[in-house]
Amino acid sequence: MQRKKIAVIGIGSFGKLFVRYLFDDGHEVIAIDKDPSIIDSIKDFVTVAVALDATDEHALRSQGIVDVDYAVIALADDFETSIICAESLKKCGVKNIYARYQTELQMKVLALLGIKDLFNPEEKAARSMAEIFSFTGMRSSFLLSDEYSVVEVTVPKLYINKTIAEADLRHKFNINVITIKRPSTNRDAKRSSDSKSEKILGIPHGNTVLREDDIVVLFGSQADISKFLET
Numbered sequence: 001m002q003r004k005k006i007a008v009i010g011i012g013s014f015g016k017l018f019v020r021y022l023f024d025d026g027h028e029v030i031a032i033d034k035d036p037s038i039i040d041s042i043k044d045f046v047t048v049a050v051a052l053d054a055t056d057e058h059a060l061r062s063q064g065i066v067d068v069d070y071a072v073i074a075l076a077d078d079f080e081t082s083i084i085c086a087e088s089l090k091k092c093g094v095k096n097i098y099a100r101y102q103t104e105l106q107m108k109v110l111a112l113l114g115i116k117d118l119f120n121p122e123e124k125a126a127r128s129m130a131e132i133f134s135f136t137g138m139r140s141s142f143l144l145s146d147e148y149s150v151v152e153v154t155v156p157k158l159y160i161n162k163t164i165a166e167a168d169l170r171h172k173f174n175i176n177v178i179t180i181k182r183p184s185t186n187r188d189a190k191r192s193s194d195s196k197s198e199k200i201l202g203i204p205h206g207n208t209v210l211r212e213d214d215i216v217v218l219f220g221s222q223a224d225i226s227k228f229l230e231t
Contacts, residue, residue, distance in 0.1 A: 070098060
């Protein structure tokens with residue numbers, strides 16, 4: 001993995017988790033928020049934590065914002081600040097700007113400002129959870145875009161004891177099997193809670209047999225995945 005320099009502006013509930021995940025993954029993370037108490041609470045989990053006004057172009061430049069690979073505007077409740085911050089980042093020459101939106105109008109306004117990479121974490125979480133409730137066997141769902149998803153599903157009864165080649169999901173449904181999670185038991189575990197785990201089989205071959213308790217990780221369009229889950 002290539003280490004990136006990433007600035008996250010607005011450290012709310014989403015921002016706190018986001019910067020910690022980025023930092024844990026080895027990236028250089030600059031956390032920016034106007035509230036000193038929030039910055040103090042996150043300083044041990046990022047590379048740099050600074051309290052400043054994100055609408056102040058000069059303050060942003062002082063933190064080396066021009067050198068970041070990505071700038072993420074994660075503000076949730078202050079859209080006016082998001083707009084001004086986006087303009088300031090563009091003036092600084094930041095090429096990759098991601099901005100959070102909450103409403104369709106906000107999305108349109110940010111798009112008019114030339115911000116192409118927009119995200120709504122609440123919408124993605126809600127859609128993923130709705131998919132889990134909608135389909136029997138769905139374990140988890142991760143939206144890659146408005147069209148494509150990666151999902152984890154238990155093997156449908158129709159495909160138990162069939163090979164991946166026999167299931168032929170790519171040609172029947174236009175979806176790809178990324179990997180398989182197979183339950184395993186550690187007989188040497190001291191606690192019963194530690195005895196059960198899941199083994200990742202790596203990239204499966206066509207002759208891999210799908211077992212009853214397998215979890216299949218699939219990639220495809222949401223429409224194609226839905227067709228498969230409805231079989």
